[in-house]
Amino acid sequence: xxxxxxxxxxxxxxxxxxxxxxxxxxxxxxxxxxxxxxxxxxxxxxxxxxxxxxxxxxxxxxxxxxxxxxxxxxxxxxxxxxxxxxxxxxxxxxxxxxxxxxxxxxxxxxxxxxxxxxxxxxxxxxxxxxxxxxxxxxxxxxxxxxxxxxxxxxxxxxxxxxxxxxxxxxxxxxxxxxxxxxxxxxxxxxxxxxxxxxxxxxxxxxxxxxxxxxxxxxxxxxxxxxxxxxxxxxxxxxxxxxxxxxxxxxxxxxxxxxxxxxxxxxxx
Ligand SMILES: NC(=O)c1ccc[n+]([C@@H]2O[C@H](COP(=O)([O-])OP(=O)(O)OC[C@H]3O[C@@H](n4cnc5c(N)ncnc54)[C@H](OP(=O)(O)O)[C@@H]3O)[C@@H](O)[C@H]2O)c1
Numbered sequence: 001x002x003x004x005x006x007x008x009x010x011x012x013x014x015x016x017x018x019x020x021x022x023x024x025x026x027x028x029x030x031x032x033x034x035x036x037x038x039x040x041x042x043x044x045x046x047x048x049x050x051x052x053x054x055x056x057x058x059x060x061x062x063x064x065x066x067x068x069x070x071x072x073x074x075x076x077x078x079x080x081x082x083x084x085x086x087x088x089x090x091x092x093x094x095x096x097x098x099x100x101x102x103x104x105x106x107x108x109x110x111x112x113x114x115x116x117x118x119x120x121x122x123x124x125x126x127x128x129x130x131x132x133x134x135x136x137x138x139x140x141x142x143x144x145x146x147x148x149x150x151x152x153x154x155x156x157x158x159x160x161x162x163x164x165x166x167x168x169x170x171x172x173x174x175x176x177x178x179x180x181x182x183x184x185x186x187x188x189x190x191x192x193x194x195x196x197x198x199x200x201x202x203x204x205x206x207x208x209x210x211x212x213x214x215x216x217x218x219x220x221x222x223x224x225x226x227x228x229x230x231x232x233x234x235x236x237x238x239x240x241x242x243x244x245x246x247x248x249x250x251x252x253x254x255x256x257x258x259x260x261x262x263x264x265x266x267x268x
């Protein structure tokens with residue numbers, strides 16, 4: 001899937017990884033729809049991008065993806081306007097940091113709705129037009145947290161395990177249709193994510209510094225891998241290496257390690 005002249009929809013474009021996707025794709029896209037709750041941030045980004053790329057068409061849509069009515073309204077709008085999206089970046093997401101037993105039930109619902117339900121519904125809504133045109137790229141922003149159960153981030157890691165598994169299955173189903181699916185599985189990236197994920201009494205945590213990777217690099221790698229029709233992107237050599245461990249370590253040993261280090265690390 002070549003991204004030149006694409007029409008991209010990016011969720012969670014008001015900050016962090018999503019905003020960087022918008023900036024990097026702006027150099028090549030024909031049009032873009034940016035979605036998030038903070039409309040002022042989206043408007044600022046739209047003005048910046050249109051100033052730098054006068055031929056680019058940027059539309060912004062304010063939507064709370066944890067609200068099913070707003071999610072459906074977004075999909076109805078896409079249908080009504082007959083917007084032909086051929087690159088979908090399902091990036092919006094949020095985490096939590098702390099034991100499940102004391103977690104905020106509303107936060108758990110929001111994580112599930114944004115990280116899982118909105119991603120699935122938007123993909124289902126947009127996919128048929130990609131298949132019909134035999135052109136499409138779906139980039140689902142998962143996390144390295146999805147490769148293993150994570151005490152201290154149980155719900156977040158489970159939502160990301162869903163995203164990776166869903167992306168792999170969908171990719172297999174779409175083989176030969178002209179639509180590629182790629183799961184982006186970063187380790188820690190310095191964004192607003194850590195601040196949003198922290199509990200009221202906690203501090204934002206990002207994990208070991210040697211694993212932290214700049215947001216520009218994460219997005220550059222992701223775009224390259226999507227274009228090369230690769231299934232998974234783990235940006236950074238150190239993170240790739242670390243992620244081999246849960247794949248190679250027997251589960252009984254992993255369980256022991258998880259009990260021992262339970263909740264000490266931040267979500268990624
Ligand atoms: N940063 C990391 O260390 C890291 C590592 C691995 C994976 N990830 C994943 O990367 C993705 C982007 O995270 P980030 O690091 O860029 O975090 P971020 O800076 O906090 O950005 C999150 C984005 O998601 C949007 N969002 C959150 N809740 C939403 C809702 N209810 N409705 C609509 N949009 C919503 C936010 O927009 P509004 O607040 O304006 O709605 C924002 O644009 C997430 O899926 C995250 O799980 C992050």
